[in-house]
Amino acid sequence: MQVRVLRAVLCVALAVGLLTPPASAQDAQPTTLRIALNGYENNLTPFTISFGAIPNTHDLVMLVYDSLFWSQVKDDPEPWLAEAAEPNEDFTEWTVTLREGVAWHDGQPLTARDVKFSFEYYLAQEGASGRYAHHVSDVPPFAGAEVLDDRTVRLSFSGPAPAFEIMPGADLPIIPQHVWENVTDPRLASDTLPVGSGPFKLVEMVPDQLYRFEANEDYFLGAPTVDVLEMPIVKDPAAAFAALRTGEVGHVTRNVPPELVEQFADDPEIEIAEGTKFESTQLYFNARKPPLADARLRHAISLAVDSQAVVDTVLLGHGSPGLPTFVHPDSPWALPEAEPAYDPATAEELLDEAGYARGPDGSRQAPDGTPLRFSVLVSSFEPQDLRAVQLIAAQLEPLGVGLVPEVLDPATLRERRSAPPGEIPTYDAYVSTLEAHAHVDPDALYYFFHSPGNKGFGGAITGYTNPRFDQLAEEATTAQPSDRRRLAGQMQELLAAENPTIVLWYREGQYAYRPADYDGWVSDFGHGIFTKRSFLPAYAEQSGAGEPARSPDDTAPSPASGGAGAGALVLLGSLTARGSGLLARRKNRSPAVGGDG
Numbered sequence: 151m152q153v154r155v156l157r158a159v160l161c162v163a164l165a166v167g168l169l170t171p172p173a174s175a176q177d178a179q180p181t182t183l184r185i186a187l188n189g190y191e192n193n194l195t196p197f198t199i200s201f202g203a204i205p206n207t208h209d210l211v212m213l214v215y216d217s218l219f220w221s222q223v224k225d226d227p228e229p230w231l232a233e234a235a236e237p238n239e240d241f242t243e244w245t246v247t248l249r250e251g252v253a254w255h256d257g258q259p260l261t262a263r264d265v266k267f268s269f270e271y272y273l274a275q276e277g278a279s280g281r282y283a284h285h286v287s288d289v290p291p292f293a294g295a296e297v298l299d300d301r302t303v304r305l306s307f308s309g310p311a312p313a314f315e316i317m318p319g320a321d322l323p324i325i326p327q328h329v330w331e332n333v334t335d336p337r338l339a340s341d342t343l344p345v346g347s348g349p350f351k352l353v354e355m356v357p358d359q360l361y362r363f364e365a366n367e368d369y370f371l372g373a374p375t376v377d378v379l380e381m382p383i384v385k386d387p388a389a390a391f392a393a394l395r396t397g398e399v400g401h402v403t404r405n406v407p408p409e410l411v412e413q414f415a416d417d418p419e420i421e422i423a424e425g426t427k428f429e430s431t432q433l434y435f436n437a438r439k440p441p442l443a444d445a446r447l448r449h450a451i452s453l454a455v456d457s458q459a460v461v462d463t464v465l466l467g468h469g470s471p472g473l474p475t476f477v478h479p480d481s482p483w484a485l486p487e488a489e490p491a492y493d494p495a496t497a498e499e500l501l502d503e504a505g506y507a508r509g510p511d512g513s514r515q516a517p518d519g520t521p522l523r524f525s526v527l528v529s530s531f532e533p534q535d536l537r538a539v540q541l542i543a544a545q546l547e548p549l550g551v552g553l554v555p556e557v558l559d560p561a562t563l564r565e566r567r568s569a570p571p572g573e574i575p576t577y578d579a580y581v582s583t584l585e586a587h588a589h590v591d592p593d594a595l596y597y598f599f600h601s602p603g604n605k606g607f608g609g610a611i612t613g614y615t616n617p618r619f620d621q622l623a624e625e626a627t628t629a630q631p632s633d634r635r636r637l638a639g640q641m642q643e644l645l646a647a648e649n650p651t652i653v654l655w656y657r658e659g660q661y662a663y664r665p666a667d668y669d670g671w672v673s674d675f676g677h678g679i680f681t682k683r684s685f686l687p688a689y690a691e692q693s694g695a696g697e698p699a700r701s702p703d704d705t706a707p708s709p710a711s712g713g714a715g716a717g718a719l720v721l722l723g724s725l726t727a728r729g730s731g732l733l734a735r736r737k738n739r740s741p742a743v744g745g746d747g
Contacts, residue, residue, distance in 0.1 A: 241310040
């Protein structure tokens with residue numbers, strides 16, 4: 151343990167050029183960390199991911215790739231591949247200057263031509279990468295790029311792109327031109343190992359079973375603090391945490407189940423880190439399928455759901471109740487005054503007024519006589535989601551509305567949610583979890599809830615339709631931050647009144663790991679601890695809750711109070727009042743400087 155901590159401290163000093171490693175450090179045996187990953191993502195290219203590892207998909211991809219800035223959670227993301235980016239007066243052009251000396255995993259230099267190619271390729275391959283390409287093809291509306299020199303590229307947009315540094319700048323994986331330029335259908339490029347610029351190289355994958363990464367020793371921010379990452383795919387949460395308990399893995403990417411939090415907190419071999427991925431779990435209605443197409447019905451159902459009781463019962467209090475405004479309360483785009491809405495009496499009145507009368511058995515019916523009884527699709531690997539639907543069903547029973555959970559494997563669930571082009575899906579509702587991207591993307595509401603059509607992808611989420619919402623969403627895409635927040639607030643008010651979703655909870659981030667295996671975890675605001683920065687020497691020893699994350703080019707970060715033995719888990723990024731206190735639980739250790747323990 152002491153050797154591992156000392157090695158992390160040495161790496162920090164090496165990254166800032168304070169000392170040269172002794173021969174003994176250079177000859178150290180490779181360190182291997184095993185991490186139980188919650189899902190498989192093919193070969194981790196931006197075009198082949200399947201979202202099986204949500205909410206960890208993006209951070210998994212970013213072990214291999216890099217974006218221009220880090221991270222999308224911040225109002226002012228720090229330079230990453232980019233050294234700087236300057237807009238013109240109307241924000242229709244951004245001139246990006248890249249760092250010197252960045253190389254791809256195969257040794258080829260990363261240049262401005264790769265950035266130009268990346269944007270053009272995502273635009274041309276829009277249908278192959280819905281997760282990333284829509285930030286190029288839709289908003290901001292990319293128009294073209296010009297290479298000024300090897301390190302400088304000018305990106306042009308057909309409208310103002312004031313939030314470019316956040317999105318797509320802090321989100322889009324930059325890809326190598328020499329690898330992709332001859333790939334005509336990137337969705338089929340799933341059997342070769344990816345080439346990126348990130349801190350790790352994917353060197354082996356066994357479909358649906360295992361990933362193996364090796365450190366990129368030439369990474370531009372310093373060689374990673376772990377030499378090898380082995381990630382067995384463990385979809386069953388019970389099996390994943392059993393493996394952690396027995397020492398088969400050193401970390402599990404899932405949140406600790408609420409019923410295990412205290413057990414792990416009392417285990418001397420396991421630590422629990424607290425952080426946030428801005429995770430939210432919600433029930434989505436099929437807003438195009440009658441009678442759920444009626445906003446009055448959806449609103450009444452929402453008012454009859456006691457989300458605080460759901461959090462207390464299912465999460466044992468380890469989370470915050472969902473808001474009818476959808477957006478995570480810690481997001482910079484959240485409506486500040488939003489509160490949970492629970493009013494079963496008003497729900498009764500709404501259904502009476504809308505003509506949903508009770509039948510002889512007390513259950514309500516649509517005007518055509520159809521019982522208000524709906525199926526909710528739930529993943530077989532998410533027991534908390536199932537318990538939540540069962541609890542909500544009990545809450546809705548007095549209202550005369552029935553909910554019936556339908557447990558499916560993830561692949562079947564995705565298939566049931568889909569429909570041929572032009573047709574309305576047949577499901578009633580489903581439960582799914584989102585991460586930071588859905589809550590901190592300035593245009594997330596546009597993408598998720600714009601009426602079905604050629605804008606956003608709302609048709610694949612709920613099919614919610616509201617022309618006023620569309621008008622506000624489209625106006626916000628080119629607005630300056632202050633105006634964008636105002637417009638986002640108005641959009642959230644509409645969502646709270648018409649409820650295409652019911653947010654069940656915002657889960658607190660609690661991540662378990664074995665410090666004897668690795669103790670350099672960084673709690674990165676909006677990313678939890680499973681992120682590339684947990685393995686970069688320039689970040690591994692930063693400390694101070696609420697302190698802004700420092701660039702590796704700044705002066706050497708301070709170690710946690712108590713010296714190297716105090717451990718390296720810290721919190722990066724500015725915290726709101728709701729997001730404070732997100733430091734690791736350090737049993738019998740001193741808290742980090744500025745933390746609350």
